[in-house]
Amino acid sequence: MNFAMIQFYSLGISICKYIFRVYGVITMNNIAIAFDKGSLNAKLNLLQYKSIIYNFITSTGIQCFIITSLLCYLIYKYFPLKVIFFELKPFFSFTLKTHHIKFIYLLTFISMLITIYKPTEVSESDFMQLNYVNPKDLVTFPGEKRNIIYLFLESMESTFASKQSGGLFEQSLIPNLEKLAKDKENIHFTHKEGFFGGPKQMERMSYTAGASYSMICGNYIGTPGFMTTEENEKIFHPQLTCLPDITKKFGYNNIAIYGTQWSSCKQGYVFTSHSIPYQNIIDSYAINKTDVWVRDFLMFEKAKKKIWNCRKKKNHSWQL
Secondary structure (H helix, E strand, C coil): CCCHHHHHHHHHHHHHHHHHHHHHCCHHHHHHHCCCCCCHHHHHHHHHHHHHHHHHHHHHHHHHHHHHHHHHHHHHHHHCCEEEEEEEECCEEEEHHHHHHHHHHHHHHHCCCHEEEEECCCCCCHHHHHHHHCCCCCCCCCCCCCCCCCCCCCCCCCCCCCCHHHHHHHHCCCCHHHHHCCCCCCCCCCCCCCCCCCCCCCCHHHHHHHHHHHHHHHHCCCCCHCCCCCCCHCCCCCCCHHHHHHHHHHHHHEEEEECEECHHCCCHHHHHHHCCCCCHEEECCCCCCCCEECCHHHHHHHHHHHHHHHHHCCCCCECC
């Protein structure tokens, strides 16, 4: 029984190690998404899980099992009773008995769980001081301005690509995006040279409004909990100069189109805080759909019609 319990805790330790090595720290939001079976159909989920389990077994699980078994064998064979590490009679004595080994593994398992589950947010960082660039005096436009179309993809991952391109699937779920990324005429930012990839996601950019804000402002805000405690008009730093603020200054007409309600996830405030007026926001109500979300194909049709109407207006520059 002791050996079985030790192996059980050892399995937990190896799972924690694998999660931390592959995914980094996790939050309740990550856990909820992992258990959401509605995002992909059951067959695709099964394929993905098989790949993850196989990688875990070959990279971490087998090694952990062998090392734990060898350690248990040595301890039970050569130290059947107890090991006295330090003894200073009558004041202090530290001994390790055979049946204590499982508790050491249990404590290790718990400590690793604490390590990978959302470490404290109260920490200092010089990331913004070293990397943020104030755009006010650095942006120039050519003589003939060009229109800008900015697409935001919700819950998109490079793992949806084919294995050949660095993803998880035998057959790509996003073949057109892969094709665009591989086209030498396009610019593709990736962390894996020669493969379909992208930036590492920071926690404060991992939810809808936080991601939208970071994409147009090159900055980050607090976690979703922070958004519930701040006034809507102040959350997204209206005093900061962001992309829509720059385009408005240079005579562009800014429009936002998205498939949920204006107030959902406070998404509307991202845009109204940065030079996209309320009347230029087209949300789910404007598309005559009152569900929580509008399906992508409806959104694309609405966006294409809007772009075509903008094209008809001469001497206007647009950012959508």
